[in-house]
Amino acid sequence: MSLAFDLALCAFILGAAALAVAGRNLFGSVVFYIVYGVLIALAWLSLGAVDVALAEAAIGAGVTGVLLIGAWQGMKEAGALEDSQAPPWPVRLWAALGAALTGGLVITAIIALPGQDGLTRTVADEQGALALGNPVTAVLLGFRAYDTLLETLVLSAALAAVWSLSPERVWGGIPGPKHVSRPDGVMASFGRLLPPLGLLVGVYLVWAGADQPGGAFQAGTVLAAVWILIVLSGLRDEPRVSSLPLRAVIIAGPAVFLGAGLAGALAGQALGYPPGYARTAILIIEYALTVSIAATLALLIAGPARRLS
Amino acid sequence: MNLLFALAGAPLAFLLASLIAGRHGARLIWIAAPVITALAFWLALETHARPQGGALGGWMPPLGIALEADGLGAVLLLTCALTASVTGLFALGRYGGARPESARRYTFWPLFYGLWAGMNAVLVSRDLFNLYVAIELLSICAVALAAFGSRQAAVNYMMIALAGSLAYLLGAVLIYAALGTLDMSLIAQRAPEARASVLIAAALITGGLMAKTALFPLHGWLPPAHGAAPTAVSALLSALVVKASFVILARVWFEGLPGLAGAGVITAFGVLGAAAIVYGSVLAITQTGLKALIAYSTVAQLGYLFLVFPLAGGGESATPWTAGAWGAMGFHLSAHMLAKAGLFLAAGLMIYGAGGGRIADLTGLARAMPVTSLAFGLCAVSLMGLPPSGGFMAKYLMLIAALASGQWHYALVILAGGLMAAAYLFKPLARLFAGTGTPAIRALPHRSMALAPLVLGAAAIALGLLSAEPYALMVSGLPEAGEAGLEEAEP
């Protein structure tokens, strides 16, 4: 049963990927990519990696999908949607040969892999020192906190990079198109109903993340979705990129994280937590990160500044 | 280890500070430049006694991440700090001042610090996945800065960067799957257990990093991106960014997988490096635009770095010339950082002053912009490999290693490369002094801007004059057999 399910799932994944990569209609490709992302999340569930499944569904399928739809819209507005005809055959041939070679190499490498135990046991042995029940959170914010620190700064840098694309004449203005909706329409009423629920889910995900699947990145994505919902339903517009409170929210999480790391360095152990307070410190960092990640993701989706009012 | 984390963390802190400081963010460079340079200098002093390093948070690899700085790392961190500091101060002329915030005046600074942070993080890390995150931080900032000049070139750069990082990541993942670790020293211990998988992983990592380093024939994205960018950005991209991926490549082969490189791999690196030198130099000679010439010169100069693989013998066993080749790599990396940044800054000033970017526009400019022209000349001396400069030390050590190891064909390439560098650099140099009379030029926003390339050029020369200390530091981590190479290579 289980193997049959896995094989069917993998077949669907490959089919969705093929349609996303080589489908004729570009918008269709984007839609299939989102379907593909959801299927990949299912694959992670099947492997029992719930944290990754949540991250893949929320970020890999959700946010990336929204981004790609936004890019499609932007290309359409610019009249730059590339034609959907297939590439010429020599290109396809070379690409297919390269793909076959790469795939063959990777499969050879997989087959030649010696069995090794990985670090499951080591993590289980050591995570007690951080007083965390979720081993993935223990790795993300404990053992390999430096990766996570750099990664949050990659997000901040990406936002600066996206903002750098703003046309100068609208700098300081508002990103994304303006959304309006009838005050008594479906959008507005749903837009009022869903955010409190989303907020609840988001806070729950960080809170649970210490011991169960979840964490700052998954929660931040949910909160970003709430933000986007509010904007889409026309209840509030995006903030100006020049807004100081907004910028403070963006840097708060990484600043707390980096500050904790540097404070540790002054105390003798960079990115180390004081014994006995590791869990508290990690939870504080996670809450701060969640808020910043939510704002950063929402603004990455909104894109460069586009209008002054 | 805490000092190493501070070096990686300080630019990150300035990244965040510049995001919140708005139009005052530019002034942060007055703090960032001395602070980070001082930290790097302190590290170099500490490393002089012994290599620095340790596990972050006390979590030893394979579970945690260890930072490490050997002599080479310390020298590169210091050179990088110097280059970034001077370039950052130079950039005040365009992205600073009391003017109201604009998209570029605001975003330049976080991207600049992000790039610096990515460089430092790459130079101190020995963990394959951590290096991945670090080089992505570097890439995203580099591409965004390149888009300040040409968005088309930036898109092409981005695509290569994306492909390169995926190949690298796939290799790193396979290494973990095979060996259960991402730490280089543990990889070195365990690699023989899974030779086949590790070799494929190494091939993927190498391919990805070669694309990011713009090694011939994967160099196509570089000249448009570096040539079209604003002055300070060109300097950062050409001097720093392409070095990061090479340093990872060298560390993977020499520290992570010593002995894995067969003769074929080593020869392939050597041949590609030699081809890059010849191809880049020939194209540089044919350019009519000043910045395009300098950008193609980068393609050529990157080729020298890959000659280190055959010259050092692939790291399999320490030979008498290993230290020489390793030192040559360190000198070439540092000297090219300083000289190329200085060359781009000087070129930017001259193009601004002359009002045109063709080499022909430079006629007689040496009389109108003597300081800038002097800086250009100093940087050119190092790039050509003329004594007494850091570039000379690099090429001299390479020649010694090539002859000592009996690989005279590489010696020929190195000599030919030096001659061709002289040929393409004499084109603009000759123009600077051509004609009579002083051409009218547009005044620079700040006269002191001309000091920036002068400092870099002088540093590139000083690296040759005071070569003993950096050389001793750079080869300090090498096995004892290297000592013989040191004596033989002493100029």
Place this chain on the structure above:
Amino acid sequence: MSPGELLITALLALGVFFYAAGTVGLIRFPDTHSRLHALTKADNLGLGFIVLAAGLHWGDAWIAGKLALIWLLALFAAGMAAQLVARAALKPEPRE
């Protein structure tokens, strides 16, 4: 197969049927609005049946409650998404 299992299987089959119907509608219907109609109506119903089946399968009120909440959220989300797509489709656009 016990009567309980039979019921669960039947509910699952119904759910899958509505999903299939929705997908056929998505592929066969001529324009965006009727496609949306097929997709949201049929799929929401299909999800409802599957949620019901899952709730019965676990036989735990707490889990069933959470599943019901998920269904409710999915309904809201589908409603909003349909609104957005419909609105986007109303905008005059150059044909691809």
Place this chain on the structure above:
Amino acid sequence: MTELLAERGHVFALTGAALIALGFYGFMAQRAVIRRLISFNVIGSGVFLLFGGTGYSAAGVDPVPQALIITGIVVALALTAFAAALAVRLAQGGDRDDGTDDGEAGP
């Protein structure tokens, strides 16, 4: 081959390898930037699936790869977001801005 497929992790690892090949094809053959970004993300998730599949054992997926994959997903998102914004800006605003650039302010 049957022996390989008997282990659950291997099924997903091999699917990951196939996704990498598929994505590679798309990245090389396609010209449209959005499609290449889709391909980039397909390769990325293929690499992650391979990572998770090879890290799978009776005890579940090794938590270290899990954490690295979450980090990798976020990094891929950051890259995709910027690349998409850059491509759209290129399409809408051309290679560079004329007149509005602050290049006049200095070299």
